Amino acid sequence: AQSVTQLGSHVSVSEGALVLLRCNYSSSVPPYLFWYVQYPNQGLQLLLKYTSAATLVKGINGFEAEFKKSETSFHLTKPSAHMSDAAEYFCAVSKNFGNEKLTFGTGTRLTIIP
Amino acid sequence: NAGVTQTPKFQVLKTGQSMTLQCAQDMNHNSMYWYRQDPGMGLRLIYYSASEGTTDKGEVPNGYNVSRLNKREFSLRLESAAPSQTSVYFCASIPGLANNNEQFFGPGTRLTVL
Numbered sequence: 001a002q003s004v005t006q007l008g009s010h011v012s013v014s015e016g017a018l019v020l021l022r023c024n025y026s027s028s029v030p031p032y033l034f035w036y037v038q039y040p041n042q043g044l045q046l047l048l049k050y051t052s053a054a055t056l057v058k059g060i061n062g063f064e065a066e067f068k069k070s071e072t073s074f075h076l077t078k079p080s081a082h083m084s085d086a087a088e089y090f091c092a093v094s095k096n097f098g099n100e101k102l103t104f105g106t107g108t109r110l111t112i113i114p
Numbered sequence: 115n116a117g118v119t120q121t122p123k124f125q126v127l128k129t130g131q132s133m134t135l136q137c138a139q140d141m142n143h144n145s146m147y148w149y150r151q152d153p154g155m156g157l158r159l160i161y162y163s164a165s166e167g168t169t170d171k172g173e174v175p176n177g178y179n180v181s182r183l184n185k186r187e188f189s190l191r192l193e194s195a196a197p198s199q200t201s202v203y204f205c206a207s208i209p210g211l212a213n214n215n216e217q218f219f220g221p222g223t224r225l226t227v228l
Binding site for chain 1: 172222
């Protein structure tokens, strides 16, 4: 079975500061890993995904995440926060083959302080 | 392409009433999913359909039924609504291609059961 744990249900950073959102996974097989973003009153949008190619994955809006097998982690980072980054972020895991359902973390709400 | 569409956007029901949430995708995706989102609990899978003609239970199926009407449409039915089913419901689909479990989400249906 797969699962993800997101540390910190709420994270606040100042505009221009580093964003770090933590995700640890548990998987019985090599995983696919995803980060999704949800803006207020909207559906989820894919930020980036790891599918066993490069361990450092770059996504949209300047976000990136690094797959670390030894730490079972897939933390999301952005060097400089922008006000428009305020949203809820979800980490998700699936098995590494097709048509497999995703298991989501409980989410981290990111607040940007002007 | 409209992507994944959901109707209605908002709904208020009384306890015991029934309703069907509609979902359609125009991307020729094979697999479709229904989630509910509740504060602090992330997204939980209700039912999914790996392909046309098949449906399977997810994590929280009690009180719901689904129909995969054709490849495009996947509906979720509440036969006798309860206040515990107050939630935001998301439909999602995936292409079903090798090495791609990226899910595409609809905008959600906000359901309140009084």
